[in-house]
Amino acid sequence: MEKLEAGPKGMVLQFRGNAFRNPSGLVAWLGTRKGVIKLRPDHKLAVVRDMNVADRVKTANEVLTNLVRVAGQAKAA
Numbered sequence: 001m002e003k004l005e006a007g008p009k010g011m012v013l014q015f016r017g018n019a020f021r022n023p024s025g026l027v028a029w030l031g032t033r034k035g036v037i038k039l040r041p042d043h044k045l046a047v048v049r050d051m052n053v054a055d056r057v058k059t060a061n062e063v064l065t066n067l068v069r070v071a072g073q074a075k076a077a
Contacts, residue, residue, distance in 0.1 A: 001064065006056040010048040018043040020067075021076035029070050037063065049070065 002016040020026045030039055038046050047059060 001067070004060060004064075006051070006060060008052070009050060010046065011051075011056060011060060011063075012040075012047075013045040013067075021071040024072050025070040026067075028071060029066060 001013055005012045008055050023026060026039075034050075036047065045063070047063065051059060055076040059070075068076070
């Protein structure tokens, strides 16, 4: 991750160089989060929903933890 922006209406995550180590794993993971997390045309991930500060921190932690796991699967493959 290069950047994470969060506010009351959701968050946007930007990959460094608009690249992810395991693109097929990312697509598969996003498929399990339909309607919750979307990959935008500019290659940024968007979580669009109302969130208070505690929800933003919790959601950011969950998303980043899952992204680290998915990226790590590329090494094993």
